[in-house]
Amino acid sequence: MNFVFRRDELLVVEETGVLPDAQVCAGLGLPPQALQPVWLDPGAPQRAAHVEPDIEAPQGYAFRKLRGLFGVLDDHGMAQAGRAYQIAEWARTHRYCGACGTPAERVAGEFCLRCPACGHSAYPRISPAMMVLVRHGDGILLARHAGRISAIYTALAGFVEPGESIEQTVHREVYEEVGLKVGNLRYFGSQSWPFPNSLMIAYTADYVSGEIRVQEDEILEARWFGPGDPMPEIAGRVSIAGALIRAHMPQGWAG
Template sequence: MSDNDLFVPATAPLAPASVEAWCFAFVDGQLLLQEGQVLRPSEPPAAAPRHYLGRLGALDSWTMRLDEVPSGWEAHPLRAAMRVLPEPLMALASRAAQVLEWDRAHAFCGVCGTPTAPVPNERARRCPSCQHTVYPRINPAMMALIWRGRELLLARSPGYTPGSYSALAGFVEAGETLEECVHREVAEEVGVRVQGLRYYGSQSWPFPHSLMVAYTAEWVGGEIVPQPGEIEDARWFDIDELPGIPPRFSISGHLIRDTADWLRSRG
């Protein structure tokens, strides 16, 4: 990682502030781009509700919500915009979207309904009446790629792009470990049993507020039985005959490709 890719999170600008700043501006949940680039004004609009994110390389970074798209800029769905951004900016766009949504969703206290206020020097909102404090939260979710010999078990949910498949995924329930979640979700979604869980990696995922934790697991028994309403189709694919899979901007895209390469290396 180069110094330009190093991100240092913060809630207030360091001194001195950078002359230019990465600015992740959103209109109705869509990210503003100009010729595929993130908006970088030296002085963000003063009237826009904005939040400082930290410093990426030598530049400060902000996120803000605008009422309308400025002249010369285009609004793009976040998922599509993330595909065209380099990885450091992709991660920042994810962070920016989640901070803005957290701020919007907690403008009022969830306990007593009083308008909340930002907490100085913290990423938090506090109720002045009952002192209930809310920090940005994420929902842990597991992802499991099951392998058997030279095959990978891939599935598709209703609404996927036609012909596209991915690894299994699901949210962690209260009181459940990540490993317990893998075994439960695999059994529920496709009806098979696995062993030998291996941690692969994680990715912050802003759809809506998740931390995707990815594993590989070896099939140990059971026939595929797709869960009605959740899994439209699931099947075994040879590593040299994979269907459409997610692009590399998502951890599932990396997980599937890297696991296929690993299985090829085993012969």
């Protein structure tokens, strides 16, 4: 099972979403040693690699955006593709030591690329990010994020900064993005989100004080939605954002 990526696109058979075999990979200039194991188990068949941006898909195949394969691949297939993408991206971006520039070498038995000259080690990057749905009485706070063309409303989110706990990130991001103070944080769940390397950690929180004041470079609009309000377009069920919102919908909403 070979996962071949061109940037954030996965090579699949156009009609079925089937992954390429070893012969197709070889035709793309990918010998077996160029394919990274996706799991540490030496018997696991999954391998992953990146090709250059100018590589064209072979006849009958297409490079498809990973996000666009939701619904084409099942949940298990998407989870494997997401993991494979992160492994392939790690291998692509750490071919050379970030400290001295020496070609890095794969360490047996772990996901580690180590410099043979200075010993610097590089592991697959995972960037923790919080997501929070703020509740106020029977209403919930949803926002439209800047930089996105769609009209989707979703929960607030942001990356953890150095020295922060995830709870501190929740308080900071909510105040920065919408000017509100919150409390009573409750863990909801987590999801690997390989676009490119996030771990989304979702919470609910209760409104404490403040008036909505959006951070314009991050948020286009933020507002309370409660019972009787028309339901806006929200994140899909495949994302933890969609699950978080649907688990706390105001009375009368459905979807």
